[in-house]
Amino acid sequence: MxxxxxxxxxxxxxxxxxxxxxxxxxxxxxxxxxxxxxxxxxxxxxxxxxxxxxxxxxxxxxxxxxxxxxxxxxxxxxxxxxxxxxxxxxxxxxxxxxxxxxxxxxxxxxxxxxxxxxxxxxxxxxxxxxxxxxxxxxxxxxxxxxxxxxxxxxxxxxxxxxxxxxxxxxxxxxxxxxxxxxxxxxxxxxxxxxGGGSTLLPAGVSIPGAYSDTDPGVVFNLYGGFTSYKIPGPAVWNGGSSGTAPKPPTTTPAVPISGQAPGKAEDPKSTPIATPAPVATSAKSPCKPKTSSDAPKPTKTPCTGKTPTTMATVATPAVSGTSAASGATVALYGQCGGQNYQGPTTCASGSTCTNYNPWYSQCVAA
Incomplete structure (x- = not known):
């Protein structure tokens, strides 16, 4: 026993x-x-x-x-x-x-x-x-x-x-x-x-909050007789149904990774980041970028193919947005700035305009 x-x-x-x-x-x-x-x-x-x-x-x-x-x-x-x-x-x-x-x-x-x-x-x-x-x-x-x-x-x-x-x-x-x-x-x-488009995330769910003890996918007898299983939580987003924002320019800044091979991590505290320059980029080709690590400002050899993605910490410029509609406000998680953006830049009460990249700023909870 x-x-x-x-x-x-x-x-x-x-x-x-x-x-x-x-x-x-x-x-x-x-x-x-x-x-x-x-x-x-x-x-x-x-x-x-x-x-x-x-x-x-x-x-x-x-x-x-x-x-x-x-x-x-x-x-x-x-x-x-x-x-x-x-x-x-x-x-x-x-x-x-x-x-x-x-x-x-x-x-x-x-x-x-x-x-x-x-x-x-x-x-x-x-x-x-x-x-x-x-x-x-x-x-x-x-x-x-x-x-x-x-x-x-x-x-x-x-x-x-x-x-x-x-x-x-x-x-x-x-x-x-x-x-x-x-x-x-x-x-x-x-x-x-x-390199994306203008599709913003739709309204989502809160986690915690998306699941309940009454969900059949949360309380489930794996060893009983069953023929199906209902996955808990919301339905899968189709990727296209949401609010939209002005489409960014078709070119995006190249992010030089000093002394770093594609697919590996970069130390954001020690690697200098060059000022972004508009260069058409993508991330789906074996063409590997060549970078220089012995100069204060890394340089990048032109590459006609698409390159594997890498990791970097990128310094972002201040929000740019002109000709904003007078008196208009932007709802939570709406666009409030960015290059070529012409809409309002004042966020609704309780939110603040946060810059993410040269082409996109968003109203987030203050």
Whole structure:
């Protein structure tokens, strides 16, 4: 009897630690380097433990919702892959315990919101297809979950929130039985989108707040007879239904990365950033930019192809916006400035105009 109890306890301990976090992000199949460190681009928690209280503020970006050191530069329309792991990002890692079946989702929100308020828009989801769970597909794909950024998404800085819901103990709500309940794994990745269009994010949902104990996808008996599963949260955004802003110029500034190969992180504290110059850019070609690291102002060799994305911290100029409509105000999360912008620049009460890049400024909560 004692031996059986030891085995049961060991098995329970194994399952309890078979969790997962995001280690890497890939852009158009180019690895952006390990991002879950103090010098990375992921707002990573100190461990891989799940969140179970769906009313907790930790549901937003986990327990460490603090700005990371770096941001990944991407283009609208890029393929993004979030790479999840259990212990490390080696090929031998088991990703997450195979018993932790459930859905995998991706949300997006303006970075300036810090994830607070009704700002989260669902970009992708995968649940149960009648024979296989999304987590099983994730394990088979070596931890990678892919999605595509909308091709007309407005240039801005965003938070990408990857999420896994493990349902192996979800037969009871955590609020009813703290020893049970669905397990939520999430983190936020910092990205900066360029080369996009005029499509702004629509009204979103609040996290916490998007899920309830009455949702059939939150309380779910994985071991009972079932033929389908309803993924909790809002519907996936189609990428086109939202308010619009004037389309930015068709050229975007090249961001020289001093002494840095594509796909690797840059130290924003030690690398000089050249003043942006209008150069047509993209991020989908093997053509690699050549940069100079021994001069105060890096220079970039012209490249006719499209280049893999890299990470950088970019100094942004002051808001430029002229001929603003007299007396008009801009609603929360509306555009309030930028190059060639002709609309009003005064934000509605309770919000302030924040500059993100030379072509786009947005009203955010004060």
């Amino acid at each position: 004692k031996y059986s109890q030891v085995l049961i306890g060991a098995a329970a301990a194994s399952l309890a630690s078979a969790h997962a976090t995001i280690y890497n992000v890939w852009v158009n199949d180019v690895d952006q380097g390990t991002g879950n460190s103090a010098a990375g681009y992921i707002r990573s928690p100190p461990n891989n433990s799940p969140i179970k209280d769906i009313t907790s503020k930790d549901m937003t970006c986990n327990v460490n919702n603090v700005a990371a050191a770096k941001t990944i530069n991407v283009a609208a329309g890029d393929k993004i892959s979030l790479e999840w792991h259990h212990n490390n990002n080696s090929p031998a890692d088991d990703i997450i315990d195979s018993t932790h079946k459930g859905p995998v989702m991706v949300y997006i929100a303006p970075a300036a919101s810090n994830g607070e308020g009704d700002v989260w828009v669902k970009l992708a989801e995968d649940g149960y297809d009648g024979s296989q769970w999304a987590v099983q597909k994730l394990i088979a794909n070596k931890g990678k979950h892919d999605f595509i950024l909308p091709s007309t998404l407005a240039d801005n800085k965003y938070l990408i929130r990857g999420e896994i819901i493990a349902l192996h103990e979800a037969d009871s709500a955590y609020s009813a039985n703290p020893g049970r309940g669905a397990q939520f794994y999430m983190e936020c990745v910092q990205i900066s989108v360029s």
